[in-house]
Amino acid sequence: MVIEFSKYHGLGNDFILIDNRHSAEPIVTPEQAIQICDRHFGIGGDGVIFALPGKEGTDYTMRIYNSDGSEPEMCGNGIRCLAKFIADLEGKSEVNKTYKIHTLAGVITPQMQANGYVKVDMGTPFLTAAEIPTTLSTAEDKVIAQPLEVAGKTWDVTCVSTGNPHCITFVENSDAIALEQIGTLFEHHPVFPQRINTEFIQVVKPDYMKMRVWERGAGITLACGTGACASVVAGVLNSKCDRFCTVELPGGCLQIEWSATNNRVYMTGAAQQVFQGKYSL
Numbered sequence: 590m591v592i593e594f595s596k597y598h599g600l601g602n603d604f605i606l607i608d609n610r611h612s613a614e615p616i617v618t619p620e621q622a623i624q625i626c627d628r629h630f631g632i633g634g635d636g637v638i639f640a641l642p643g644k645e646g647t648d649y650t651m652r653i654y655n656s657d658g659s660e661p662e663m664c665g666n667g668i669r670c671l672a673k674f675i676a677d678l679e680g681k682s683e684v685n686k687t688y689k690i691h692t693l694a695g696v697i698t699p700q701m702q703a704n705g706y707v708k709v710d711m712g713t714p715f716l717t718a719a720e721i722p723t724t725l726s727t728a729e730d731k732v733i734a735q736p737l738e739v740a741g742k743t744w745d746v747t748c749v750s751t752g753n754p755h756c757i758t759f760v761e762n763s764d765a766i767a768l769e770q771i772g773t774l775f776e777h778h779p780v781f782p783q784r785i786n787t788e789f790i791q792v793v794k795p796d797y798m799k800m801r802v803w804e805r806g807a808g809i810t811l812a813c814g815t816g817a818c819a820s821v822v823a824g825v826l827n828s829k830c831d832r833f834c835t836v837e838l839p840g841g842c843l844q845i846e847w848s849a850t851n852n853r854v855y856m857t858g859a860a861q862q863v864f865q866g867k868y869s870l
């Protein structure tokens with residue numbers, strides 16, 4: 590089977606996007622997604638994203654497979670890429686156009702901005718141990734600055750779900766973290782029954798933080814949108830940052846706001862198409 594695809598990235602977090610509007614199920618299997626994402630034997634990417642028909646009153650449905658074939662609930666950089674992909678498919682790019690996208694994390698609404706960026710209402714964060722999920726605290730308790738032993742060191746971690754699970758720890762120097770060695774130890778730690786995305790945050794000033802990330806199902810990526818949102822929520826919960834914060838990732842910057850008025854998180858950033866092609870499965 591030959592599939593047509595478009596390659597997009599959000600701050601270097603890169604995805605293969607597939608027009609799946611003619612089928613209610615993804616036309617590529619998780620096993621095929623692993624092959625497609627391989628950077629030597631396939632197209633190369635952090636994941637595969639499908640634009641499926643909308644349901645329950647939404648315009649489209651987003652499904653995504655990580656590069657290890659697992660299916661996460663949501664992807665922040667990915668949904669900005671999807672919004673751009675949809676505008677390209679529909680042959681129009683309307684400033685302030687908002688798409689209603691059905692995801693496994695609920696209905697998410699990306700809005701096209703005049704400067705070409707995309708602003709996304711990411712919904713409300715989930716903070717109890719049961720909602721992450723994690724066994725680090727009792728089910729109905731929040732997980733804020735809790736000790737977690739990883740690689741012979743005790744880390745103070747705060748857990749936030751943005752539809753997908755995140756573990757955030759604040760460090761003096763995010764560049765000094767040996768992500769290659771410890772990222773997978775966090776991801777597969779037994780206190781995270783659905784694995785975890787882990788963010789290492791250096792707060793430069795109250796409205797500016799640096800972030801590095803080890804993603805569940807993808808490893809080290811250049812950016813993580815849901816992770817940036819979760820990190821600002823964790824920063825506010827730990828009184829380390831403002832509710833409106835710039836997050837600098839290796840691939841670029843995102844503007845994140847955790848609204849004090851409606852408890853929703855907003856993410857604004859770029860998303861770009863880099864090439865299109867056909868791939869033989």
Ligand SMILES: N[C@H](CCC[C@H](N)C(=O)O)C(=O)O
Nearest residue numbers: 661664665666753813814815
């Ligand atoms: N690897 C993540 C999904 C992609 C999230 C990230 N790429 C983003 O931009 O939010 C997970 O399994 O939860």
